[in-house]
Amino acid sequence: MITAMDIAHETTRTQLLQAAFAEIHRHGFQAAGLSEILRDTGLTKGALYHHFPSKHALGLAVVDEVIQGWLAKAIFQPLEEAEDPYQTLLTLLDQRIHGMDDEAVKWGCPLNNLIQEMSAVDADFRDHLSVILTRWQGVVQVALTRAQAQGRVRADLDCEAASLFLVAAWEGCWGMAKNRQSPAVFRQCLHELRDYVRGLA
Amino acid sequence: MITAMDIAHETTRTQLLQAAFAEIHRHGFQAAGLSEILRDTGLTKGALYHHFPSKHALGLAVVDEVIQGWLAKAIFQPLEEAEDPYQTLLTLLDQRIHGMDDEAVKWGCPLNNLIQEMSAVDADFRDHLSVILTRWQGVVQVALTRAQAQGRVRADLDCEAASLFLVAAWEGCWGMAKNRQSPAVFRQCLHELRDYVRGLA
DNA sequence: GTAATCATACCGACCGGTCGGTATGTGTCA
DNA sequence: TGACACATACCGACCGGTCGGTATGATTAC
Numbered sequence: 001m002i003t004a005m006d007i008a009h010e011t012t013r014t015q016l017l018q019a020a021f022a023e024i025h026r027h028g029f030q031a032a033g034l035s036e037i038l039r040d041t042g043l044t045k046g047a048l049y050h051h052f053p054s055k056h057a058l059g060l061a062v063v064d065e066v067i068q069g070w071l072a073k074a075i076f077q078p079l080e081e082a083e084d085p086y087q088t089l090l091t092l093l094d095q096r097i098h099g100m101d102d103e104a105v106k107w108g109c110p111l112n113n114l115i116q117e118m119s120a121v122d123a124d125f126r127d128h129l130s131v132i133l134t135r136w137q138g139v140v141q142v143a144l145t146r147a148q149a150q151g152r153v154r155a156d157l158d159c160e161a162a163s164l165f166l167v168a169a170w171e172g173c174w175g176m177a178k179n180r181q182s183p184a185v186f187r188q189c190l191h192e193l194r195d196y197v198r199g200l201a
Numbered sequence: 202m203i204t205a206m207d208i209a210h211e212t213t214r215t216q217l218l219q220a221a222f223a224e225i226h227r228h229g230f231q232a233a234g235l236s237e238i239l240r241d242t243g244l245t246k247g248a249l250y251h252h253f254p255s256k257h258a259l260g261l262a263v264v265d266e267v268i269q270g271w272l273a274k275a276i277f278q279p280l281e282e283a284e285d286p287y288q289t290l291l292t293l294l295d296q297r298i299h300g301m302d303d304e305a306v307k308w309g310c311p312l313n314n315l316i317q318e319m320s321a322v323d324a325d326f327r328d329h330l331s332v333i334l335t336r337w338q339g340v341v342q343v344a345l346t347r348a349q350a351q352g353r354v355r356a357d358l359d360c361e362a363a364s365l366f367l368v369a370a371w372e373g374c375w376g377m378a379k380n381r382q383s384p385a386v387f388r389q390c391l392h393e394l395r396d397y398v399r400g401l402a
Numbered sequence: 403g404t405a406a407t408c409a410t411a412c413c414g415a416c417c418g419g420t421c422g423g424t425a426t427g428t429g430t431c432a
Numbered sequence: 433t434g435a436c437a438c439a440t441a442c443c444g445a446c447c448g449g450t451c452g453g454t455a456t457g458a459t460t461a462c
Contacts, residue, residue, distance in 0.1 A: 026321070026322075027322065028229075028231070028318060028322075030229070030231065030232050031231045031232075031322075106321055107321050108317065108320070108321060112317065112376060113317055115376055115379065115380045116309065116313065116314055116317040116318065116376055116379065117229060117317065117318060119309070119379045119380045119382070120227070120307055120308050120309060120379060120382075121227075121228065121229075121232075126380060126382070129380055130380055130381060133377070133380055133381075161389050161390075161392065161393050162393065164377065164386065164389055164390055164393070165370070165374075165389075165390055165393035165394065165397075167377065168370065168373040168374050168376065168377035168390050169366070169369065169370040169373045169374075169394075170373065171373045171376050171377070172369040172370045172371065172372045172373020172374070172376065173366075173369045173370075173373070175313060175316055175317055175369065175372050175373065175376070176334070176365065176368065176369035176372070178316065178317065178320050178321060179316045179320045179327060179330055179331055179334055180331060180334075181320070181321075181327070185365065188362050188365055188366075189362075189365055189366055189369050191362065192362050192363060192365070192366035193366065193370075196366075196397055199400055
Protein backbone atom coordinates (compact mmCIF):
# COMPACT_ATOMS: atom_id res chain seq x y z
CA MET A 1 0.00 0.00 0.00
CA ILE A 2 1.19 3.46 -0.85
CA THR A 3 0.53 5.98 1.86
CA ALA A 4 0.67 9.75 1.84
CA MET A 5 3.95 9.45 3.68
CA ASP A 6 5.43 7.32 0.95
CA ILE A 7 4.46 9.94 -1.57
CA ALA A 8 6.07 12.68 0.49
CA HIS A 9 9.08 10.45 0.92
CA GLU A 10 9.37 9.84 -2.77
CA THR A 11 8.89 13.43 -3.79
CA THR A 12 11.51 14.62 -1.33
CA ARG A 13 13.89 11.94 -2.46
CA THR A 14 13.16 12.72 -6.09
CA GLN A 15 13.65 16.41 -5.46
CA LEU A 16 17.05 15.70 -3.97
CA LEU A 17 18.01 13.43 -6.85
CA GLN A 18 16.98 15.96 -9.46
CA ALA A 19 18.74 18.84 -7.75
CA ALA A 20 21.83 16.71 -7.19
CA PHE A 21 21.79 15.72 -10.84
CA ALA A 22 21.66 19.35 -11.94
CA GLU A 23 24.41 20.38 -9.55
CA ILE A 24 26.64 17.47 -10.55
CA HIS A 25 25.94 18.13 -14.20
CA ARG A 26 27.20 21.69 -13.85
CA HIS A 27 30.13 21.31 -11.49
CA GLY A 28 31.02 17.65 -11.50
CA PHE A 29 30.60 15.35 -8.52
CA GLN A 30 33.61 16.34 -6.46
CA ALA A 31 33.01 20.05 -6.88
CA ALA A 32 29.28 19.72 -6.33
CA GLY A 33 28.22 21.38 -3.10
CA LEU A 34 25.55 19.95 -0.86
CA SER A 35 24.61 23.46 0.18
CA GLU A 36 23.70 24.26 -3.41
CA ILE A 37 21.47 21.21 -3.66
CA LEU A 38 19.76 22.13 -0.42
CA ARG A 39 19.26 25.70 -1.56
CA ASP A 40 17.64 24.57 -4.81
CA THR A 41 15.27 22.20 -3.09
CA GLY A 42 14.57 24.34 -0.05
CA LEU A 43 15.43 21.34 2.09
CA THR A 44 18.05 20.91 4.77
CA LYS A 45 20.92 18.66 5.75
CA GLY A 46 18.60 16.59 7.90
CA ALA A 47 16.41 15.67 4.95
CA LEU A 48 19.35 14.83 2.76
CA TYR A 49 21.11 12.61 5.26
CA HIS A 50 17.85 10.95 6.10
CA HIS A 51 17.48 9.70 2.53
CA PHE A 52 21.16 9.19 1.69
CA PRO A 53 23.91 8.06 4.02
CA SER A 54 26.57 10.16 2.30
CA LYS A 55 27.34 12.42 -0.63
CA HIS A 56 28.96 9.43 -2.24
CA ALA A 57 25.77 7.38 -2.06
CA LEU A 58 23.79 10.33 -3.39
CA GLY A 59 26.05 10.51 -6.40
CA LEU A 60 25.72 6.80 -7.12
CA ALA A 61 21.94 7.09 -6.85
CA VAL A 62 22.01 9.89 -9.41
CA VAL A 63 23.96 7.64 -11.74
CA ASP A 64 21.74 4.60 -11.24
CA GLU A 65 18.38 6.28 -11.25
CA VAL A 66 18.47 9.64 -13.01
CA ILE A 67 21.08 9.08 -15.70
CA GLN A 68 20.44 5.43 -16.43
CA GLY A 69 16.72 6.04 -16.27
CA TRP A 70 16.93 8.75 -18.87
CA LEU A 71 19.11 6.73 -21.23
CA ALA A 72 16.87 3.69 -20.89
CA LYS A 73 13.86 5.67 -21.98
CA ALA A 74 15.53 7.76 -24.66
CA ILE A 75 17.87 5.27 -26.27
CA PHE A 76 17.84 1.73 -24.93
CA GLN A 77 14.13 1.03 -25.24
CA PRO A 78 13.68 2.58 -28.72
CA LEU A 79 16.57 0.52 -30.02
CA GLU A 80 15.45 -2.72 -28.39
CA GLU A 81 11.85 -2.39 -29.51
CA ALA A 82 12.64 -1.23 -33.03
CA GLU A 83 11.54 -3.39 -35.93
CA ASP A 84 14.15 -1.70 -38.09
CA PRO A 85 17.08 -1.17 -35.70
CA TYR A 86 19.39 0.24 -38.36
CA GLN A 87 16.97 2.97 -39.32
CA THR A 88 16.23 3.64 -35.66
CA LEU A 89 19.93 4.13 -35.02
CA LEU A 90 20.13 6.74 -37.76
CA THR A 91 16.95 8.38 -36.48
CA LEU A 92 18.35 8.65 -32.97
CA LEU A 93 21.43 10.35 -34.37
CA ASP A 94 19.28 12.72 -36.39
CA GLN A 95 17.24 13.60 -33.36
CA ARG A 96 20.40 14.58 -31.53
CA ILE A 97 21.72 16.51 -34.49
CA HIS A 98 18.63 18.64 -34.68
CA GLY A 99 17.46 18.85 -31.10
CA MET A 100 20.52 20.22 -29.36
CA ASP A 101 20.47 23.63 -27.75
CA ASP A 102 23.17 25.87 -26.32
CA GLU A 103 22.40 24.90 -22.77
CA ALA A 104 22.83 21.17 -23.35
CA VAL A 105 26.09 21.63 -25.24
CA LYS A 106 27.40 24.01 -22.61
CA TRP A 107 27.34 21.48 -19.78
CA GLY A 108 28.09 18.43 -21.86
CA CYS A 109 26.85 14.88 -21.58
CA PRO A 110 26.15 14.07 -17.91
CA LEU A 111 27.34 10.51 -18.37
CA ASN A 112 30.54 11.46 -20.15
CA ASN A 113 31.33 14.13 -17.58
CA LEU A 114 31.17 11.63 -14.74
CA ILE A 115 33.13 9.01 -16.65
CA GLN A 116 36.04 11.35 -17.20
CA GLU A 117 35.97 12.74 -13.70
CA MET A 118 35.36 9.68 -11.56
CA SER A 119 36.52 6.54 -13.38
CA ALA A 120 40.10 6.82 -12.24
CA VAL A 121 39.35 8.21 -8.80
CA ASP A 122 36.55 6.10 -7.38
CA ALA A 123 35.99 2.40 -8.00
CA ASP A 124 32.31 2.51 -7.07
CA PHE A 125 31.55 5.24 -9.57
CA ARG A 126 33.57 3.48 -12.21
CA ASP A 127 31.60 0.27 -11.73
CA HIS A 128 28.20 1.92 -11.77
CA LEU A 129 29.11 3.97 -14.83
CA SER A 130 30.58 0.93 -16.50
CA VAL A 131 27.27 -0.88 -16.13
CA ILE A 132 25.55 1.87 -18.10
CA LEU A 133 28.25 2.03 -20.74
CA THR A 134 28.30 -1.74 -21.17
CA ARG A 135 24.54 -1.79 -21.40
CA TRP A 136 24.62 0.96 -24.01
CA GLN A 137 27.21 -0.80 -26.10
CA GLY A 138 25.32 -4.06 -25.76
CA VAL A 139 22.09 -2.52 -26.97
CA VAL A 140 23.83 -1.02 -29.99
CA GLN A 141 25.59 -4.28 -30.68
CA VAL A 142 22.34 -6.22 -30.66
CA ALA A 143 20.81 -3.59 -32.93
CA LEU A 144 23.67 -3.94 -35.39
CA THR A 145 23.53 -7.73 -35.28
CA ARG A 146 19.82 -7.65 -35.98
CA ALA A 147 20.39 -5.18 -38.79
CA GLN A 148 22.99 -7.59 -40.11
CA ALA A 149 20.45 -10.42 -40.12
CA GLN A 150 18.09 -8.13 -42.01
CA GLY A 151 20.79 -7.54 -44.60
CA ARG A 152 20.98 -3.80 -43.92
CA VAL A 153 24.57 -3.99 -42.70
CA ARG A 154 27.46 -5.74 -44.34
CA ALA A 155 27.84 -9.31 -43.26
CA ASP A 156 31.53 -9.11 -42.37
CA LEU A 157 31.07 -6.28 -39.88
CA ASP A 158 32.46 -6.82 -36.38
CA CYS A 159 29.39 -5.62 -34.51
CA GLU A 160 31.12 -5.64 -31.13
CA ALA A 161 33.97 -3.41 -32.26
CA ALA A 162 31.64 -1.14 -34.20
CA SER A 163 29.27 -0.66 -31.27
CA LEU A 164 32.19 0.07 -28.97
CA PHE A 165 33.50 2.70 -31.35
CA LEU A 166 30.07 4.18 -31.89
CA VAL A 167 29.50 4.85 -28.23
CA ALA A 168 33.04 6.15 -27.78
CA ALA A 169 32.82 8.48 -30.75
CA TRP A 170 29.40 9.65 -29.61
CA GLU A 171 30.82 10.76 -26.28
CA GLY A 172 33.81 12.24 -28.06
CA CYS A 173 31.51 14.48 -30.06
CA TRP A 174 29.99 15.72 -26.83
CA GLY A 175 33.40 16.61 -25.47
CA MET A 176 34.42 18.48 -28.59
CA ALA A 177 31.21 20.49 -28.61
CA LYS A 178 31.50 21.19 -24.91
CA ASN A 179 34.88 22.76 -25.30
CA ARG A 180 33.85 24.87 -28.27
CA GLN A 181 30.54 25.65 -26.59
CA SER A 182 28.98 25.25 -29.98
CA PRO A 183 25.94 23.26 -31.06
CA ALA A 184 27.14 23.72 -34.63
CA VAL A 185 30.32 21.81 -33.87
CA PHE A 186 28.26 19.09 -32.22
CA ARG A 187 26.04 18.80 -35.29
CA GLN A 188 28.99 18.72 -37.65
CA CYS A 189 30.63 16.07 -35.52
CA LEU A 190 27.55 13.88 -35.21
CA HIS A 191 26.97 14.26 -38.91
CA GLU A 192 30.31 12.60 -39.56
CA LEU A 193 29.40 9.87 -37.12
CA ARG A 194 26.20 9.28 -39.05
CA ASP A 195 28.24 8.97 -42.20
CA TYR A 196 30.30 6.33 -40.43
CA VAL A 197 27.11 4.43 -39.61
CA ARG A 198 25.98 4.88 -43.22
CA GLY A 199 29.27 3.29 -44.24
CA LEU A 200 28.36 0.15 -42.33
CA ALA A 201 25.62 -0.65 -44.84
CA MET B 202 73.74 36.12 -19.65
CA ILE B 203 72.44 33.10 -17.77
CA THR B 204 73.33 33.15 -14.12
CA ALA B 205 73.23 30.36 -11.55
CA MET B 206 70.14 31.97 -10.13
CA ASP B 207 68.35 31.78 -13.45
CA ILE B 208 69.13 28.08 -13.62
CA ALA B 209 67.80 27.49 -10.13
CA HIS B 210 64.77 29.54 -11.04
CA GLU B 211 64.03 27.51 -14.15
CA THR B 212 64.53 24.11 -12.59
CA THR B 213 62.29 24.97 -9.67
CA ARG B 214 59.61 26.24 -12.00
CA THR B 215 59.87 23.14 -14.16
CA GLN B 216 59.68 20.93 -11.10
CA LEU B 217 56.49 22.64 -10.05
CA LEU B 218 55.00 22.36 -13.52
CA GLN B 219 55.79 18.66 -13.78
CA ALA B 220 54.45 17.87 -10.33
CA ALA B 221 51.36 19.97 -10.97
CA PHE B 222 50.80 18.17 -14.25
CA ALA B 223 50.99 14.78 -12.55
CA GLU B 224 48.68 15.84 -9.74
CA ILE B 225 46.15 17.39 -12.13
CA HIS B 226 46.35 14.35 -14.36
CA ARG B 227 45.38 12.10 -11.50
CA HIS B 228 42.81 14.17 -9.64
CA GLY B 229 41.70 16.86 -12.04
CA PHE B 230 42.42 20.54 -11.58
CA GLN B 231 39.80 21.41 -9.02
CA ALA B 232 40.55 18.42 -6.84
CA ALA B 233 44.30 18.84 -7.20
CA GLY B 234 45.89 19.79 -3.91
CA LEU B 235 48.76 22.21 -3.69
CA SER B 236 50.02 20.34 -0.66
CA GLU B 237 50.46 17.23 -2.79
CA ILE B 238 52.45 19.14 -5.39
CA LEU B 239 54.65 20.61 -2.69
CA ARG B 240 55.18 17.22 -1.09
CA ASP B 241 56.25 15.70 -4.41
CA THR B 242 58.71 18.46 -5.16
CA GLY B 243 59.93 19.00 -1.61
CA LEU B 244 59.23 22.69 -2.06
CA THR B 245 56.99 24.99 -0.08
CA LYS B 246 54.13 27.39 -0.53
CA GLY B 247 56.55 30.27 -0.74
CA ALA B 248 58.32 28.79 -3.73
CA LEU B 249 55.08 28.04 -5.52
CA TYR B 250 53.58 31.46 -5.04
CA HIS B 251 56.84 33.04 -6.02
CA HIS B 252 56.64 31.49 -9.47
CA PHE B 253 52.87 31.49 -9.93
CA PRO B 254 50.39 34.08 -8.70
CA SER B 255 47.64 31.52 -8.08
CA LYS B 256 46.59 27.91 -8.46
CA HIS B 257 44.59 29.04 -11.45
CA ALA B 258 47.66 30.47 -13.19
CA LEU B 259 49.60 27.31 -12.38
CA GLY B 260 46.92 25.23 -14.07
CA LEU B 261 46.95 27.39 -17.19
CA ALA B 262 50.74 27.15 -17.34
CA VAL B 263 50.47 23.37 -17.22
CA VAL B 264 48.06 23.50 -20.15
CA ASP B 265 50.15 25.89 -22.21
CA GLU B 266 53.57 24.46 -21.55
CA VAL B 267 53.41 20.85 -20.46
CA ILE B 268 50.39 19.55 -22.36
CA GLN B 269 50.70 21.64 -25.50
CA GLY B 270 54.43 21.07 -25.52
CA TRP B 271 53.99 17.33 -25.47
CA LEU B 272 51.37 17.30 -28.21
CA ALA B 273 53.43 19.58 -30.41
CA LYS B 274 56.38 17.22 -30.26
CA ALA B 275 54.44 13.96 -30.46
CA ILE B 276 51.74 14.79 -32.98
CA PHE B 277 51.76 18.26 -34.49
CA GLN B 278 55.34 18.32 -35.72
CA PRO B 279 55.36 14.80 -37.20
CA LEU B 280 52.18 15.56 -39.11
CA GLU B 281 53.34 18.93 -40.35
CA GLU B 282 56.74 17.73 -41.45
CA ALA B 283 55.50 14.52 -43.05
CA GLU B 284 56.02 14.02 -46.75
CA ASP B 285 53.24 11.44 -46.74
CA PRO B 286 50.73 12.87 -44.26
CA TYR B 287 48.14 10.16 -44.82
CA GLN B 288 50.56 7.38 -43.96
CA THR B 289 51.87 9.40 -41.03
CA LEU B 290 48.34 9.69 -39.69
CA LEU B 291 47.90 5.95 -39.79
CA THR B 292 51.30 5.44 -38.23
CA LEU B 293 50.47 7.75 -35.36
CA LEU B 294 47.32 5.74 -34.72
CA ASP B 295 49.28 2.51 -34.83
CA GLN B 296 51.80 3.85 -32.39
CA ARG B 297 49.02 4.58 -29.94
CA ILE B 298 47.38 1.23 -30.52
CA HIS B 299 50.55 -0.63 -29.63
CA GLY B 300 52.23 1.64 -27.13
CA MET B 301 49.55 2.02 -24.50
CA ASP B 302 50.07 0.67 -21.02
CA ASP B 303 47.74 0.21 -18.06
CA GLU B 304 48.97 3.32 -16.33
CA ALA B 305 48.24 5.63 -19.26
CA VAL B 306 44.77 4.20 -19.79
CA LYS B 307 44.00 4.38 -16.09
CA TRP B 308 44.36 8.15 -15.84
CA GLY B 309 43.11 8.96 -19.30
CA CYS B 310 44.15 11.63 -21.74
CA PRO B 311 45.34 14.70 -19.80
CA LEU B 312 43.88 17.03 -22.40
CA ASN B 313 40.53 15.31 -22.53
CA ASN B 314 40.28 15.21 -18.76
CA LEU B 315 40.71 18.95 -18.49
CA ILE B 316 38.35 19.65 -21.37
CA GLN B 317 35.53 17.77 -19.72
CA GLU B 318 36.20 19.17 -16.29
CA MET B 319 36.94 22.80 -16.99
CA SER B 320 35.34 23.89 -20.26
CA ALA B 321 31.99 24.69 -18.74
CA VAL B 322 33.32 26.02 -15.45
CA ASP B 323 36.16 28.37 -16.30
CA ALA B 324 36.41 30.56 -19.39
CA ASP B 325 40.20 30.90 -19.18
CA PHE B 326 40.74 27.16 -19.17
CA ARG B 327 38.24 26.72 -21.97
CA ASP B 328 40.07 29.26 -24.13
CA HIS B 329 43.52 27.84 -23.52
CA LEU B 330 42.29 24.29 -24.13
CA SER B 331 40.41 25.42 -27.20
CA VAL B 332 43.62 26.78 -28.68
CA ILE B 333 45.18 23.34 -28.43
CA LEU B 334 42.14 21.56 -29.78
CA THR B 335 41.81 23.98 -32.68
CA ARG B 336 45.47 23.63 -33.45
CA TRP B 337 45.16 19.87 -33.37
CA GLN B 338 42.19 19.84 -35.69
CA GLY B 339 43.91 22.32 -37.96
CA VAL B 340 47.02 20.17 -38.25
CA VAL B 341 44.93 17.10 -39.10
CA GLN B 342 42.88 19.10 -41.57
CA VAL B 343 45.99 20.31 -43.38
CA ALA B 344 47.32 16.76 -43.40
CA LEU B 345 44.10 15.49 -44.97
CA THR B 346 44.04 18.28 -47.51
CA ARG B 347 47.60 17.53 -48.53
CA ALA B 348 46.75 13.83 -48.73
CA GLN B 349 43.86 14.81 -50.93
CA ALA B 350 46.19 16.70 -53.26
CA GLN B 351 48.37 13.60 -53.38
CA GLY B 352 45.38 11.54 -54.39
CA ARG B 353 45.49 9.35 -51.33
CA VAL B 354 42.13 10.53 -50.05
CA ARG B 355 38.90 10.84 -51.96
CA ALA B 356 38.48 14.18 -53.64
CA ASP B 357 34.99 14.87 -52.32
CA LEU B 358 35.99 14.52 -48.67
CA ASP B 359 35.12 17.40 -46.34
CA CYS B 360 38.50 17.65 -44.65
CA GLU B 361 37.29 20.08 -42.03
CA ALA B 362 34.44 17.87 -40.86
CA ALA B 363 36.60 14.76 -41.02
CA SER B 364 39.39 16.30 -38.97
CA LEU B 365 36.90 17.51 -36.39
CA PHE B 366 35.41 14.06 -36.08
CA LEU B 367 38.81 12.42 -35.96
CA VAL B 368 39.96 14.43 -32.97
CA ALA B 369 36.60 14.00 -31.25
CA ALA B 370 36.52 10.25 -31.78
CA TRP B 371 40.13 10.01 -30.66
CA GLU B 372 39.29 11.57 -27.34
CA GLY B 373 36.17 9.46 -27.13
CA CYS B 374 38.29 6.32 -27.35
CA TRP B 375 40.33 7.57 -24.43
CA GLY B 376 37.21 8.07 -22.35
CA MET B 377 35.87 4.63 -23.13
CA ALA B 378 39.14 2.97 -22.23
CA LYS B 379 39.46 5.04 -19.07
CA ASN B 380 36.14 3.85 -17.76
CA ARG B 381 36.85 0.22 -18.56
CA GLN B 382 40.41 0.63 -17.33
CA SER B 383 41.42 -1.52 -20.24
CA PRO B 384 44.16 -1.01 -22.83
CA ALA B 385 42.47 -3.75 -24.87
CA VAL B 386 39.33 -1.65 -25.17
CA PHE B 387 41.44 1.32 -26.19
CA ARG B 388 43.17 -0.71 -28.88
CA GLN B 389 39.90 -2.11 -30.18
CA CYS B 390 38.43 1.37 -30.25
CA LEU B 391 41.37 2.98 -32.00
CA HIS B 392 41.42 0.10 -34.44
CA GLU B 393 37.93 1.06 -35.55
CA LEU B 394 39.03 4.67 -35.83
CA ARG B 395 41.87 3.57 -38.07
CA ASP B 396 39.37 1.75 -40.23
CA TYR B 397 37.44 5.00 -40.50
CA VAL B 398 40.59 6.74 -41.69
CA ARG B 399 41.18 3.88 -44.11
CA GLY B 400 37.69 4.51 -45.44
CA LEU B 401 38.69 8.02 -46.39
CA ALA B 402 40.98 6.70 -49.12
C1' DG C 403 3.29 6.05 21.61
C1' DT C 404 6.53 5.41 18.29
C1' DA C 405 8.60 5.45 14.20
C1' DA C 406 9.50 8.01 10.18
C1' DT C 407 10.49 12.57 8.43
C1' DC C 408 12.68 16.77 8.32
C1' DA C 409 14.96 21.14 10.71
C1' DT C 410 18.67 23.34 13.37
C1' DA C 411 23.01 23.88 15.40
C1' DC C 412 27.42 22.69 15.31
C1' DC C 413 32.02 20.18 14.65
C1' DG C 414 36.55 19.16 12.69
C1' DA C 415 39.29 18.86 8.72
C1' DC C 416 41.09 20.77 4.89
C1' DC C 417 42.47 24.14 1.41
C1' DG C 418 43.91 28.20 -1.13
C1' DG C 419 46.17 32.12 -0.16
C1' DT C 420 48.94 35.66 2.71
C1' DC C 421 52.76 37.45 5.06
C1' DG C 422 56.88 38.36 7.71
C1' DG C 423 61.23 36.71 7.48
C1' DT C 424 65.82 34.73 5.66
C1' DA C 425 69.47 33.52 2.60
C1' DT C 426 71.71 34.15 -1.47
C1' DG C 427 72.83 36.28 -5.31
C1' DT C 428 73.75 40.83 -8.39
C1' DG C 429 75.03 45.59 -9.56
C1' DT C 430 77.35 49.84 -8.07
C1' DC C 431 80.75 52.85 -6.55
C1' DA C 432 84.48 54.44 -3.87
C1' DT D 433 88.43 44.94 -3.88
C1' DG D 434 85.18 45.26 -0.68
C1' DA D 435 81.20 47.41 1.32
C1' DC D 436 76.68 48.79 0.60
C1' DA D 437 71.95 48.63 -1.65
C1' DC D 438 68.86 45.96 -3.63
C1' DA D 439 66.50 42.04 -6.15
C1' DT D 440 65.52 37.23 -6.38
C1' DA D 441 64.35 32.81 -4.41
C1' DC D 442 62.45 30.41 -0.97
C1' DC D 443 60.63 29.17 3.85
C1' DG D 444 56.80 28.01 6.98
C1' DA D 445 53.42 29.58 10.23
C1' DC D 446 49.01 31.25 10.00
C1' DC D 447 44.16 32.88 8.54
C1' DG D 448 39.44 32.94 6.72
C1' DG D 449 36.25 30.27 4.76
C1' DT D 450 34.06 26.19 2.97
C1' DC D 451 32.53 21.60 3.11
C1' DG D 452 31.01 16.97 4.40
C1' DG D 453 29.20 15.01 8.20
C1' DT D 454 26.85 14.47 12.96
C1' DA D 455 23.93 15.00 16.99
C1' DT D 456 19.83 16.32 18.53
C1' DG D 457 15.37 18.55 18.49
C1' DA D 458 10.68 19.27 16.45
C1' DT D 459 6.77 17.65 13.71
C1' DT D 460 3.85 14.50 11.45
C1' DA D 461 1.51 10.14 10.30
C1' DC D 462 -0.26 5.79 11.74
